[in-house]
Amino acid sequence: MSRRPANASGVDDRLLAEATRLFARQGFDRTSVQEVVEAAGVTKGAMYHYFGSKDDLLHEIYGRVLRDQTARLEKFAAGEAPAPQRLRDAAADVVVTTIENLDDFKIFTQSMHHLSAAKQRAVRAERRKYHERFRSLVEEGQRDGDFRADVPADLVVDYFFGSVHHLGVWYRRNGRLTPAQIADHYADLLLTSLKEIP
Amino acid sequence: MSRRPANASGVDDRLLAEATRLFARQGFDRTSVQEVVEAAGVTKGAMYHYFGSKDDLLHEIYGRVLRDQTARLEKFAAGEAPAPQRLRDAAADVVVTTIENLDDFKIFTQSMHHLSAAKQRAVRAERRKYHERFRSLVEEGQRDGDFRADVPADLVVDYFFGSVHHLGVWYRRNGRLTPAQIADHYADLLLTSLKEIP
Amino acid sequence: MSRRPANASGVDDRLLAEATRLFARQGFDRTSVQEVVEAAGVTKGAMYHYFGSKDDLLHEIYGRVLRDQTARLEKFAAGEAPAPQRLRDAAADVVVTTIENLDDFKIFTQSMHHLSAAKQRAVRAERRKYHERFRSLVEEGQRDGDFRADVPADLVVDYFFGSVHHLGVWYRRNGRLTPAQIADHYADLLLTSLKEIP
């Protein structure tokens, strides 16, 4: 997926890290390549050596986030526990990791439209796969009779991930609740809303 | 709040409408003032006669959305029915109106960071008032014993409005579900997740 | 010289006064017509009713200054006293009136190049007449043997008026010396420098 040459010095990682930070804080368009390279302590030439364009930088950030997220979900979804337990764990985990990497997710919601149409398609396809894996957990619970079946599973997933993305808007580092507590509440709200009505 | 001169010809309304459409589709930064004024059929000078800056245009869009949304919520919240009923109605309504004005809300989530710090504060203050009104409905239900009290009301509100904002990402005009059906499901998920556990 | 219609309300005087003040403080180009009319409490339409253009406003300011200055000089030059006395009085007077109307003179030195070539010629011609009258006083003193004759009279005049114009740069309203004291020193320096070397 990446056109980056291999390297040892970590220049590309530094660039990605600073770009993530700046894009999240100021937005993609409000951040100049100059700012990114200065923050990373390199020159423009170096950046264009590792990345084909500014868009590439963004695309790479997306790629990294998606890869990580997908891997984590797979770990939780593949367990042996009943579907509700696995869903709860996966949901709580995605909340905690989202909070831990809030910058990445702010960029996700704010800067998608800066990608070329082709790259947007690629990102969306990857995201869809992620959502589908999550949805399959919901569907499994519905099939097993653990979850109510009168609500479409994909709508539930969109409903939940809307809440998760929104963390970037309201979460404050020194708020009343810890990430773990928020994660617990979120997972609880999700599970409760799926409870079979007696 | 606005420095716009009063006017009869509706030039400013046309500008706001076209700006909303373009900002939502292309993003604020990817839309030039030139594009906006051409779409509205006026000149740049005219635009700067009505709005102090491109930012002002965005701020005005926000202002209008917030005013409308607040007015609608007030109507629902002020009713006579029990809190759960009023909350359900308000929730379903905000989903329907969000879908009906999806452009406005896409801008909300994507372009906030383009506003000056001062204007961001103003918008956020207005939004907070809206959230607080919504939260008071949740709290009322909790006090009455209709809703579980072990989840913070403000977290519930953020959870729900995250889902609502996310509509801009996944809703498609000719999808499987009608806006009313989506609204129903959303309100249902919200209410169910608040149900007192027996 | 002026295209201004006669008027009773003093709108044009107010415009000239405010324009003078603003042009002196901010420069001609840095001052917008909008600022001038707002300061004068009228609208742009009104301004364009009285003055043909922004340049016209400037030209009018020049005209007024030149007329006043010429009249004052004539009064002093036409006296009966010996040339040195009349020159001293005229020199002291021009210093005092320059300080009293410092804004006018700041504009003179800073904004001449904003006038059209034709108007610049007109202003310069008027100024030349003024200088010539002043010079004639010097020459009279030289002919009478009161002043040294080994220095060109026109150079002396330029030398002196350079000093006078420079007042706009260094004079401060609450400085150590009063306008009258400065005038006295200036006139004294001029007269001394012309003294016949024994």
Next chain:
Amino acid sequence: MSRRPANASGVDDRLLAEATRLFARQGFDRTSVQEVVEAAGVTKGAMYHYFGSKDDLLHEIYGRVLRDQTARLEKFAAGEAPAPQRLRDAAADVVVTTIENLDDFKIFTQSMHHLSAAKQRAVRAERRKYHERFRSLVEEGQRDGDFRADVPADLVVDYFFGSVHHLGVWYRRNGRLTPAQIADHYADLLLTSLKEIP
């Protein structure tokens, strides 16, 4: 003091030279960046690579002039001759060099107010140092009894430099007097006006 990168090709020197020429002839505001870069044979981007803004260009011109002038004065003031002689030499020199770089000085008098407040302060501070050095020569002569003491030394300096600045207004390249002759007259007028009255 300057943010300009070092360079070898002299693009920045060419820009400064052309800017000086154009600003002096047309005024700072009447000269567009486009005109400057065209005259220098580079693009706008190149100009903004070397100078942070149009103002910076002006500031740099000032800086260069002040540095040169200060260095020359120091050379004359530091001599061994009696104060009157050194003052006369310094005065004559400043006249000649002013005429030789008339464009620089026209800009000084016409365009100062275009600088930001901060830069104006910097320039004025530098100028003050120059004036003070000049003034110290006058004071030295007064202390030694060579010059009359009944006229404030700083007023004399302002008086003289007003005349010098004014050269930009009246000096014509093919006038009756050579620069050296003008310089001689100016120095003579200055020295004579300071002569102790017997």
Next chain:
DNA sequence: TATGAATGAGGTTTCATTCAT
């Protein structure tokens, strides 16, 4: 592998002036 000077297109904004009312 890295530099940084230079490009050139495009961006937002300002403003003197006009004109229908």
Next chain:
DNA sequence: TATGAATGAAACCTCATTCAT
């Protein structure tokens, strides 16, 4: 006599990208 909405040209500046070194 006066208004103020609208024009349109031109201004300054930014920035992703390239390329000789």
